[in-house]
Amino acid sequence: MSVPQVANGQRWLMLLLDADAALHPFIQAALRRAPYAALRQLECHATTSVQEAQQLLSQYRYQLALISLESVGHPTLPLLENAVLTRQLVREATSDPPLIVAMTSVGSQAERAQILELGFSGYLCKPFTLGTLFESLAAALDLA
Known part of the structure; x- marks a missing residue:
């Protein structure tokens, strides 16, 4: 894959949903230094709320979404329930769903496998390294 572009020549878009706003500039700055040229070209829209994420999903065509499962569901819900809610959020808000990488601060290898079986394109457990x-x-x- 070369430089990510959509048909009209605009940059690819990534939605970042995490209630921890302090993480947003860290990820946005990291993308600008990514070892993959395609990641450096992503335009990242960050939000802390489900409501704003729904609004952004309905307004823009995202190719990728990095979503904190706990930011969509409730921290006391089982991880898989939060994953199902995340998939629903994306499907209901857009007719052309992006690839979704689930991000969580908890989780086991078994839960990771189950989340990937739900159709997520990736799984990232916090804390994580840039690599x-x-x-x-x-x-x-x-x-x-």
Whole structure:
């Protein structure tokens, strides 16, 4: 895959949904230094709320979404329930759903496998390294 572009020549878009707003500039800055040219070209729209994410999903065509499962559901819900809610959020808000990388601060290998079986394109457990972030996003976009 070369430089990510949509048909009209605009940059590819990535939606970042995480209630921890302090993480947003970290991920946005990391993308600008990514080892994959395609990731460096992503335009990242960040939000902390489900409502704003729904609005953005209805307004823009995202190719990729990095979504904190706990930011969609409730921290006390089982991880898989939050994953199902995340898939519903994306499907209901857009007619052309993006690839979704699930992000969570908890989770086991078994839960990771179940989340991927639900149709997520990737899984990222916090805390993560920049290398893991890049690998997860690149794998979701089939860059590696």
